[in-house]
Amino acid sequence: MHTYLRQIQNTLKTDYSKYKETFATVMTSNVVLIDKITKYIVRHKGKGLRPLLVLLSARLLGNPNESTYLVATIVELLHTATLVHDDVVDNAQVRRSFPSINAIWKNKISVLMGDYLLSKSLIAATQIGNIEIMHILAETAKRLSKGELFQIEKSRKLDIMEEEYYQLISDKTAALIAACCELGSITVSNNSEDRKNLRTYGENLGIAFQIKDDLLDYEGSQSVLGKPVGADLKEKKITLPLIMSFKNAPAKDKKTIIKLLKKGVDRGDIKKIVSFCEEYGGLNSAQDAALHFAQKAKDSIIGYSDGPYLRSAKLFVDYVISRKR
Amino acid sequence: MHTYLRQIQNTLKTDYSKYKETFATVMTSNVVLIDKITKYIVRHKGKGLRPLLVLLSARLLGNPNESTYLVATIVELLHTATLVHDDVVDNAQVRRSFPSINAIWKNKISVLMGDYLLSKSLIAATQIGNIEIMHILAETAKRLSKGELFQIEKSRKLDIMEEEYYQLISDKTAALIAACCELGSITVSNNSEDRKNLRTYGENLGIAFQIKDDLLDYEGSQSVLGKPVGADLKEKKITLPLIMSFKNAPAKDKKTIIKLLKKGVDRGDIKKIVSFCEEYGGLNSAQDAALHFAQKAKDSIIGYSDGPYLRSAKLFVDYVISRKR
Numbered sequence: 001m002h003t004y005l006r007q008i009q010n011t012l013k014t015d016y017s018k019y020k021e022t023f024a025t026v027m028t029s030n031v032v033l034i035d036k037i038t039k040y041i042v043r044h045k046g047k048g049l050r051p052l053l054v055l056l057s058a059r060l061l062g063n064p065n066e067s068t069y070l071v072a073t074i075v076e077l078l079h080t081a082t083l084v085h086d087d088v089v090d091n092a093q094v095r096r097s098f099p100s101i102n103a104i105w106k107n108k109i110s111v112l113m114g115d116y117l118l119s120k121s122l123i124a125a126t127q128i129g130n131i132e133i134m135h136i137l138a139e140t141a142k143r144l145s146k147g148e149l150f151q152i153e154k155s156r157k158l159d160i161m162e163e164e165y166y167q168l169i170s171d172k173t174a175a176l177i178a179a180c181c182e183l184g185s186i187t188v189s190n191n192s193e194d195r196k197n198l199r200t201y202g203e204n205l206g207i208a209f210q211i212k213d214d215l216l217d218y219e220g221s222q223s224v225l226g227k228p229v230g231a232d233l234k235e236k237k238i239t240l241p242l243i244m245s246f247k248n249a250p251a252k253d254k255k256t257i258i259k260l261l262k263k264g265v266d267r268g269d270i271k272k273i274v275s276f277c278e279e280y281g282g283l284n285s286a287q288d289a290a291l292h293f294a295q296k297a298k299d300s301i302i303g304y305s306d307g308p309y310l311r312s313a314k315l316f317v318d319y320v321i322s323r324k325r
Numbered sequence: 326m327h328t329y330l331r332q333i334q335n336t337l338k339t340d341y342s343k344y345k346e347t348f349a350t351v352m353t354s355n356v357v358l359i360d361k362i363t364k365y366i367v368r369h370k371g372k373g374l375r376p377l378l379v380l381l382s383a384r385l386l387g388n389p390n391e392s393t394y395l396v397a398t399i400v401e402l403l404h405t406a407t408l409v410h411d412d413v414v415d416n417a418q419v420r421r422s423f424p425s426i427n428a429i430w431k432n433k434i435s436v437l438m439g440d441y442l443l444s445k446s447l448i449a450a451t452q453i454g455n456i457e458i459m460h461i462l463a464e465t466a467k468r469l470s471k472g473e474l475f476q477i478e479k480s481r482k483l484d485i486m487e488e489e490y491y492q493l494i495s496d497k498t499a500a501l502i503a504a505c506c507e508l509g510s511i512t513v514s515n516n517s518e519d520r521k522n523l524r525t526y527g528e529n530l531g532i533a534f535q536i537k538d539d540l541l542d543y544e545g546s547q548s549v550l551g552k553p554v555g556a557d558l559k560e561k562k563i564t565l566p567l568i569m570s571f572k573n574a575p576a577k578d579k580k581t582i583i584k585l586l587k588k589g590v591d592r593g594d595i596k597k598i599v600s601f602c603e604e605y606g607g608l609n610s611a612q613d614a615a616l617h618f619a620q621k622a623k624d625s626i627i628g629y630s631d632g633p634y635l636r637s638a639k640l641f642v643d644y645v646i647s648r649k650r
Contacts, residue, residue: 029471031471031474031475031478032478033474033475033477033478034471034474082440085436085437085440088432088433088436089432089433089436089437090433107413107414107432108413108414108415108477109474109477111410111413111414111436111439112410112414112470112473112474112477113470113474114436114440115407115410115439115443115466115469115470116467116470116471116474118440118443118466119463119464119466119467119469119470120467122447122459122462122463122466123460123463123464123467125459125463126456126459126460126463129456130456131451131454131455131456131459134447134450134451134456134459135448135451137447138444138447138448138450138451139444139448141440141443141444141447142441142444142445142448144440144444145437145438145440145441145444146354146356146359146441148437149356149358149359149434149437149438149441150356150358152358152433152434152437153356153357153358
């Protein structure tokens with residue numbers, strides 16, 4: 001576990017336990033198959049970054065309440081729903097170093113289980129009784145699927161531009177992280193300025209997060225990542241390191257890389273593409289971009305009074321760009 | 326087109342045009358791929374039964390308004406989203422006599438497109454600003470996926486009981502039809518009695534609808550249905566005709582049929598199973614059950630004053646049980 005993340009978790013320990021209680025209450029069903037899959041998901045759960053961001057955003061402005069814990073549950077359910085569908089979409093066999101839901105239960109069940117989790121998330125949201133919260137969630141869900149569809153469109157044509165890349169990661173990743181922070185703030189504050197600040201924090205944090213994620217596909221190691229390196233390249237996903245390298249590379253070299261992607265890359269090709277990105281500065285440029293958005297995230301919460309929660313919010317940014325997985 | 330359905334459509338002509346306008350307004354996007362698929366869906370749209378039920382329920386109690394047309398749009402989007410996912414789940418290549426979305430764009434895109442349509446549906450719902458409506462929709466979406474998951478669980482074990490069958494079709498089909506009628510009523514009336522009556526009408530209508538659907542898988546013809554006969558049996562889905570036949574058949578004959586289903590049925594097997602259901606009264610029993618729920622649907626709206634809308638609501642019931650596809 002990354003030390004920064006452990007520090008953040010310690011700061012939010014009590015709140016996190018309360019969120020976990022709420023999560024367990026929400027997830028009950030009378031269908032054996034659903035319970036089995038739910039248990040598997042809970043056993044192999046992720047780092048809980050999104051619930052942590054909800055709790056942290058609320059703590060930055062006031063004291064979390066039942067709605068805060070419910071929102072933390074809702075975003076985790078929504079996130080899990082999209083992961084289950086994404087693994088179907090990407091035909092991913094491994095998630096968090098364990099077999100994915102589709103690897104075990106096949107695509108049919110995974111599609112329906114994703115739908116089920118999404119519905120559970122929305123039902124929990126109606127409990128809060130705030131239509132604004134419902135709107136943010138529905139809009140976020142739309143951006144998540146829209147982003148993924150846009151990504152497929154682009155990977156087919158292999159022609160994504162820098163601007164389109166930012167639109168794409170803003171939809172597929174930053175939208176939900178921004179929603180976590182905005183929703184966390186709404187549960188404790190009526191101030192629209194607070195809401196805007198936290199949303200900006202989340203949006204920039206989310207963009208930095210995805211750039212780092214895309215970098216890890218080039219620089220990470222499989223044993224640490226819990227999934228193979230170069231997975232994006234296999235899927236013909238052109239991310240920032242390659243986009244930035246294409247800007248500097250001679251047209252001839254760019255063509256060679258595009259050809260490799262078109263035919264489908266093997267291990268050797270992945271190494272070649274990583275070297276290409278090193279040579280033409282794509283890895284450095286992407287790293288700089290991640291740092292740029294990380295700074296913007298920090299700047300958006302500069303006005304809040306110092307203390308363990310502000311420090312955690314800043315540390316969260318540092319965690320996102322320094323993590324190895 | 327079935328004459329009853331044409332009559333109902335004529336009665337609701339003006340309202341239906343307004344609903345279609347609202348639908349077109351809601352469905353706009355800036356992603357080429359999404360627009361392409363949306364156009365394909367609209368071109369090969371279904372009979373619009375669910376929007377019609379929303380409009381009819383509202384007309385039975387008062388005058389439809391913007392919320393009514395929006396609700397009609399929402400239920401059609403939700404329904405389309407589930408159809409897109411169901412075709413992935415069932416690996417169906419044909420829908421409404423045309424290639425299914427997954428047949429053209431493959432599973433990846435179909436999963437995401439389903440998610441996108443569901444989100445669009447929920448975003449439209451937040452526009453109405455009524456949290457009760459949101460709750461009904463989220464609960465309905467949950468029941469749809471829960472029903473399908475339960476069906477998979479049962480088809481694996483080939484051991485569904487009559488009671489479980491009713492639970493299943495109530496979730497996977499009647500839930501949405503009941504929601505259509507309940508939501509239609511909510512948009513024009515605050516009376517909880519009205520709401521309950523319309524919901525009961527929809528629930529029973531939905532059960533009759535699914536029993537008839539399951540019967541058509543035995544009795545229909547491919548050219549009229551727009552999909553192959555015996556599709557359920559191929560999917561190892563045991564529906565009411567077979568459940569009722571199993572009750573009357575000798576254990577030995579039941580075992581033979583179960584064996585056929587286990588190994589996977591071909592055309593000859595389907596004919597055998599249909600004969601089996603004729604012999605042991607399963608087709609008649611299922612027909613009787615459909616009529617029983619149809620009557621219950623009619624009974625639940627008995628108190629409303631006579632006129633074109635009440636007549637249409639009754640005609641809708643007759644349509645559902647007399648249709649050939």
